[in-house]
Amino acid sequence: MAASSSSLPLPLLLLLLQLTLLLSSPVQSADEEENLLQGINKYRTSLNLSALSENKNAHCFAGELADQFKSQPCTNTTGADTVPGTETQFSNYPDLLSKCNLDIMNTRDGVIMPACVPNLVPDIVLSNFTESQYSQSLNDTKYTGAGIGSEDNWIIVVLTTNTPPGSFAPGTSAAVAPKIVFTSHLLSVLLGVFLVLLS
Template sequence: MAMVMVVFCCCWALVIQSALAADGNSQFLDDINQYRISLSLPEFTSNAGAACVAQQIAASYKGTKCSNSTGTATVSGEEPQLSESMLSKCNLQLVNVKDGFLGPTCVPDGTSAASAPKLAAESVTMSQAYTVYVNDSKYVSAGVGSVDNQWYVLALATNASGGNYVNQDLDPSSHAFALSVRFAPISVLAYFVSAFILG
């Protein structure tokens, strides 16, 4: 009986942790969309393929400390890498994502789980390197991945075949199938978040 209870508690903890991560991802994307609305741009729609790729990239940062202790940043000199195995887990090929955008960001250790998504979204919307893409109307949908309430990855997708994060072989109704991913510069976010936090 005790063993069953331990297994039940562990499973329940995983369910709660997954739900909290999903809520954080939703809050992050909601905050990005509020920023777009303030610019009279349409909200990003949800894109399952982009979310899958974003989650794969985020998972690759698991255990990696955020290099900035005062604000949001990515690890200096470390660009996210798309591997064939990441794409295959999402049933995608490089041709499906080549025109998309992947932007990783992180929040400092000690940031509460409740405020981490908002801080991460603020760093994206305050970063000139990221807003070039977030403000670009060619990106119409997005997916978010996160790990440890510290790393967030925003994947932006187009309606065009080169960046829609849809595998045409799996979605015969799709007229698009391609990939070209731009990665955000790494070191620019620290300044914006530091300036925001420190005033």
């Protein structure tokens, strides 16, 4: 007979809740990001352009940028509505690159496109890229890859090229560090669940 949640010990309930919270948020944002890439690729295909491939390094960088943008409110002058030349500048840009083990020389031909959409409604998110100033970059054949990151109401698309100045190629193998940190947190939670079950 299955035990009801009310009969589970409190430490086990807390560990299960923590595990649920750890696993639910990344899955939701990954779905939003995957849906956007699919929508952009359908848009490009309709224009007889090749689909963009996922670039893991650009994905990492887009995630770092999304984290920087998340505290900014959505207005009619942010994201896709930003007047060219007035985009947000981050003084810690080199640090953001290093978190993904990127060298500025391999990113200078890439394009960063932030959009702010309350609740990241998929159709509105896609139109913020395909029906805005960003469509010019999406229509450009020199872009062959993309990385997408999201936080709160912000979603960032980073376009990459297949040439060194826009490839987002990593400098060394240290780019796996963020994945190791998440994995160690998850292992700690699972170990805690296992120890509670044994007691």
